[in-house]
Amino acid sequence: MRAAIATSDYHVMGETFVNRHIAHLFGGDTVIVAGRFNGDDPYQKPLFVRRRRLGVAGLAALPVMAARNRILHATSRLPYGADRRALAEFLRAERVEVILAEFGTQALALAPLANDLQIPIFSYFRGTDASKQLRLARIRRAYRLMMPRLAGIVSVSRFLLDNLAAAGVTHPNAHVIPSGVDVRRFRPGDKAPGSCLAVGRFVEKKAPLTTLRSFVEATRDRPAARLDFVGDGPLLEPARALAADLGAADRVRFHGAQPHAFVRDRLETTQFFLQHSVTAADGNTEGLPTAIQEAMAAGCITVSTRHAGIPEAIDEGETGFLVDERDAAGFTRAVDAAMSVSDAPAMAARARAVAEARFDNDRLLARLETVIRDTLAAR
Template sequence: MRTAIATSDYHVSGETFINRHIAHLFGGDTVVIAGRTNGDDPYGKPVFTRRQKLGAVDLAILPFHATRNRLLHGTSRLPFGTGYRALAEFLHAQKVEVILAEFGTQALAVAPIANDLGIPCFSYFRGTDASKHLRSRRICRAYRLMMPRLAGIVSVSQFLLDNLASVGVTHPNAHVIPSGVDVRRFAPGTKRPLSCLAVGRFVEKKAPLTTLRSFVEATAQRPEARLDFIGDGPLLSEAQSLAQELGAAGRVTFHDAQPHDFVRDRLETTQFFLQHSVTAADGNTEGLPTAIQEAMAAGCITVSTRHAGIPEAIEEGETGFLVEERDASGFTAAISRAMDISDKPAMATRARAVAETRFDNGRLIGTLEDAIRDTVAGRL
């Protein structure tokens, strides 16, 4: 089924979940609708870029269309004029049968033209689009107006669907389908005793300073324990200074941002995965972190928080340990408990089994394809 994947930026190497759909959905029979493109197209796909420089005629009619679209759709970001016609021609020429918008905010831009052309449109909600953005009454209204224009919605966690429902954004054809992980590439290796890993941007939502402090406190009597951070961001320098201040610089390594293969290799030999996710001040949350799914596939014991969709993946005491958000002392204790369990390989094996059963992206892409096919065929 010829599918157009609508995304904000193309190609972003870190957006593995979107790139996987571009490469593999319906056997790779896909094209791309991008807000912007950096010119990198590793999959050799036809690409349409929405955000083009406006000509004189489009600039003249912009105020009318912006006002009209805000009234009818709750957003002014829809294509119009030359851009509308070019996108319609692209979709027609590429024989697109369905549109999958990655993130709800992208669906706002493509759902109306999909309706005009009679193309079923689906939206995949992943995190920010169903948390931080819901602080905006304008976006909530736009989402509510959009729902009848969509053939269905997908979310990486039930948590995000509940978030949307709390502001009156619901759809009768809604599915929870995690992003998943390639369980054939992320697999357990020989684990380094007391090795810990944290992966992600150094931002408030990931609480890296809490992770660092708790690791240092939990391993005060375990000098052989090590923590690796992979990622960059605004809190990186503060975290590096804190490691020095805590006298842990020799036990904590900051790797900055690294390719996906580097992350995979580290997970393979890491015993404990640490992620103290919290709701940021602006309302931003996780959906269901891909890094945690990858860690489980690699047989890591996860220590994390009861945040967003994480409790939907981690079973307390069976595949990992969870504490409340911002409970720093609880997080320290949870790391200690994880390191003290007598049969670590058994917990690691259970984590791997859950990943194989619930987070195999090969199966999950099939689940998504079935949901789309059944909807288009009128079976849902």
């Protein structure tokens, strides 16, 4: 079955879930519809870029089309004019049989055209699109109008489906399918005692300063403990400064943004994975962090928060430890508890077993394909 993968930006190295669909959905029989193209094209698939420079006719029609689309669809994101005709021709020429829109906001842009072309379209909700975006009344209305146009929706966590439902956004064909992890590539190795890792953007939602403070406080009597941060963002320099202020610069390393293989290698030898995820002031949340799924597959004991879909992954006291969001003192105690576990290898083995059972992305990809095929067969 030939599928079009619709995403906002192509190619983004960190969007492993999108990239896996491009590479492997329905045996890799895919094409790409992207909002923007950054010039990196590792998959060499047929590509259509939606946000092209408008010609004279397009600019002239913009006010009218934007107003029309806001009235009919509660969004002005829809392609129109020559761009719409070009996208329709691309989908026809490539014999696309189904569209998978990665993120609800991408589905908004494509659902009406997909309906006109009689191409079934599904939307995958992953985090911001079902949290921060829902604070906007126009997005809530647009999602409600969009739902009947979709063949089905998928979410990485039950938490996000509940978020959508609370905003009056539901679909009768809704499924929870986490992004998953390649459990054959992410495997436990020889763990360095006291080693900790945090992976992700240095932004409010990840609370890296809380993670850093808790690590330092929990390991004052553990001088051999080490924390590695992977990622960049606006809070990176404040985190460096805080590590120095806390006298921990020699025990905390900041690697900046790194390729996925670097993270995999670090996880293999890391004993504890730390992620203090919180709901940002603008309402932005996680879905179910891929990094936590990868850490579990690598046999890391995770210390995190009761945030979004994270409790759907971590069994408290069995595979890791959870505290409430922004409970810095509790997070410190949880890091200490993780490092004091009497049988850490057994907990690490349980984390690995859960990852194999719940987050094997081969199985999850097959489940997604089954949902799509069964839906289309029923239609």
